[in-house]
Amino acid sequence: MADLTFRVKAHSENPTKTIAKARGFEVVIDEPVEMGGTNAGPNPIEYLLATLAGCLNVMGHTIAKEMNMNLNGLKINISGILNPDKFSGVDTDERAGLKQINVEIIPDTDADEATLEKWLATIENRCPVKDNLSNPTPVHISIK
Amino acid sequence: MADLTFRVKAHSENPTKTIAKARGFEVVIDEPVEMGGTNAGPNPIEYLLATLAGCLNVMGHTIAKEMNMNLNGLKINISGILNPDKFSGVDTDERAGLKQINVEIIPDTDADEATLEKWLATIENRCPVKDNLSNPTPVHISIK
Numbered sequence: 001m002a003d004l005t006f007r008v009k010a011h012s013e014n015p016t017k018t019i020a021k022a023r024g025f026e027v028v029i030d031e032p033v034e035m036g037g038t039n040a041g042p043n044p045i046e047y048l049l050a051t052l053a054g055c056l057n058v059m060g061h062t063i064a065k066e067m068n069m070n071l072n073g074l075k076i077n078i079s080g081i082l083n084p085d086k087f088s089g090v091d092t093d094e095r096a097g098l099k100q101i102n103v104e105i106i107p108d109t110d111a112d113e114a115t116l117e118k119w120l121a122t123i124e125n126r127c128p129v130k131d132n133l134s135n136p137t138p139v140h141i142s143i144k
Numbered sequence: 145m146a147d148l149t150f151r152v153k154a155h156s157e158n159p160t161k162t163i164a165k166a167r168g169f170e171v172v173i174d175e176p177v178e179m180g181g182t183n184a185g186p187n188p189i190e191y192l193l194a195t196l197a198g199c200l201n202v203m204g205h206t207i208a209k210e211m212n213m214n215l216n217g218l219k220i221n222i223s224g225i226l227n228p229d230k231f232s233g234v235d236t237d238e239r240a241g242l243k244q245i246n247v248e249i250i251p252d253t254d255a256d257e258a259t260l261e262k263w264l265a266t267i268e269n270r271c272p273v274k275d276n277l278s279n280p281t282p283v284h285i286s287i288k
Contacts, residue, residue, distance in 0.1 A: 015205030020194035029198030053154035054173030061159030097275030131241030
């Protein structure tokens with residue numbers, strides 16, 4: 001299949017609040033007041049975890065269907081651990097972003113354990129957002 | 145500084161639509177109709193690009209302030225290229241996720257080119273979401 005291109009156009013409403021537009025949708029990103037923001041929406045790291053949940057849901061259902069596995073729904077709990085030193089400008093060996101992401105999937109299903117293991121392995125192999133987090137992606141940034 | 149933990153709790157409303165909750169906020173993720181979805185919100189890849197924009201905005205303003213660089217605002221255009229074969233289940237050498245992300249930052253500033261180059265290099269070094277996309281992050285997934 002041919003490559004797909006996804007596009008987002010964003011602008012700052014203030015130093016922490018960003019409005020990002022994708023097709024007809026508007027995404028409001030901000031920082032909480034205790035991080036110096038105006039708390040108009042989730043912060044970037046929360047969106048990063050939310051979009052992983054969204055991708056796992058789509059892939060979970062797609063792959064269950066392929067496997068003829070009964071799946072009535074899913075709950076997904078995600079946590080991510082980040083040390084704030086690097087983005088705050090402290091001299092540190094810590095990385096800037098999340099150093100660990102933990103995901104718990106709670107499927108509403110009657111599938112047995114072996115089926116669920118195969119299902120999860122296939123999700124992990126084919127989920128785009130999981131891939132972009134687990135593996136390096138070239139990000140080219142230029143100033144116009 | 146101590147590590148921070150970010151948390152998101154999500155559930156599927158249907159096979160493509162996910163509601164993710166972060167603090168008091170709700171994020172609605174879906175797929176467009178042509179991707180088999182119900183188009184209730186941006187899709188995971190669009191959110192991934194939007195959250196990168198949000199993070200670049202916060203870091204852009206934070207670092208401009210540190211550098212005493214005048215920054216009235218920012219526009220950010222992001223595109224990402226993805227081949228749909230892997231997530232669709234086609235046998236392929238393509239990766240599952242975005243293989244390239246291109247970002248154009250349009251700052252409203254009177255800073256000179258050398259200052260802008262230093263500004264961008266510092267953003268790239270310290271932006272958490274940029275780090276999580278450019279470098280591998282351990283993602284541990286379990287079924288409960």
